[in-house]
């Protein structure tokens with residue numbers, strides 16, 4: 001039976017060609033992806049560039065034998081499982097191998113079906129664990145990485161935790177992508193309101209009228225297009241936290257209405273004369289120079305004082321480079337789990353460049369770079385060449401840093417190029433092209449290898465114009 005085995009990869013190591021071929025044929029037939037090696041040495045070489053879920057190794061081989069191979073694998077590729085293949089005469093040694101971390105052993109003369117049952121167990125455990133990890137990580141990672149070695153950042157976190165316990169209005173300042181929303185969520189999670197809603201509104205994303213309707217809600221027929229009654233965000237955040245992102249971008253007329261709601265803690269839906277009490281904690285954020293906006297008459301001073309009982313200023317990532325190793329590891333783990341990819345090697349140059357780059361797009365940019373590198377990685381290796389394509393170059397970047405910070409258009413352009421959707425499509429197209437090449441352009445064969453239907457493959461070929 002052939003099935004979708006989620007690309008479960010097995011390396012078969014045996015110095016006897018006959019056994020090697022039999023195992024390979026049977027496991028290929030079952031739908032696993034297999035590769036064969038005729039010695040322990042060859043297996044270790046292959047493992048340097050390819051990752052496997054399972055290594056099936058003969059116990060007695062010339063040179064590096066099964067036990068030594070097992071030890072090396074457990075040392076360097078701890079996620080890879082090992083099954084030892086043995087003859088009757090060496091069962092004792094095989095049992096000893098299990099003590100060194102082998103999953104099980106298999107006696108050569110036994111029914112091969114027994115072996116495939118064991119392999120199936122490993123596959124199931126592997127994917128179950130992976131799904132579990134994703135679940136745990138989603139819970140963990142839906143949050144953030146706020147461990148820091150930066151003194152300024154430690155102070156800010158302490159301040160935020162203290163402020164969380166009171167109900168004061170907080171204004172978060174900082175460049176785009178430094179994690180203002182992440183921080184707002186953290187404050188909410190430290191507050192007594194943590195079990196209630198956290199609602200975020202990006203004020204920049206709405207026109208004046210729409211923003212007012214979004215914030216205060218409206219009655220049916222209040223204006224053209226108001227075909228239904230709608231609750232506003234202040235109302236919806238009752239009991240919880242309302243996060244107003246890009247507050248520096250709202251118009252003066254909306255600012256007046258906002259000020260009134262914040263002062264009175266009462267809202268009226270547009271088109272209604274009924275006033276409702278609302279209980280919300282307000283956190284606002286902006287990457288604008290708000291003092292300058294006040295001097296220019298673009299932002300009301302009274303509103304500024306109202307929203308900024310406590311001001312938290314998040315430093316740009318280039319000013320807390322000591323946190324880069326932790327952040328890189330955090331996003332790497334997150335991407336590995338989300339993209340279901342294993343990474344065992346990161347080329348030295350990649351780390352050097354990641355650690356010296358200035359990140360004009362801050363944490364958002366770092367997160368995107370890591371996701372991209374994981375998507376582009378092949379055989380568990382992150383290569384410098386993939387980073388080069390991204391143009392991470394600290395020297396050039398330092399020179400043009402000022403220019404970039406003040407040039408939003410360029411930042412936007414970089415973000416557009418780096419959209420995850422594009423990256424996924426790019427990687428998918430590349431992979432399908434490779435599968436077609438390997439299958440001699442035979443669509444049925446390539447579809448089988450990719451575990452998708454021929455029809456799906458045809459659609460992808462058309463979508464990516466691969467023919």
Ligand SMILES: Nc1ncnc2c1ncn2[C@@H]1O[C@H](COP(=O)(O)OP(=O)(O)OP(=O)(O)O)[C@@H](O)[C@H]1O
Pocket residue numbers: 143144145146174175176177178179180181182183245285287363364365367
């Ligand atoms: N400390 C962190 N831990 C994990 N992820 C983070 C952290 N800081 C930022 N991020 C990630 O970086 C991205 C940008 O973060 P966020 O939206 O909070 O930044 P921002 O300062 O509010 O940006 P903008 O000014 O553009 O609204 C998000 O994907 C977020 O998950």
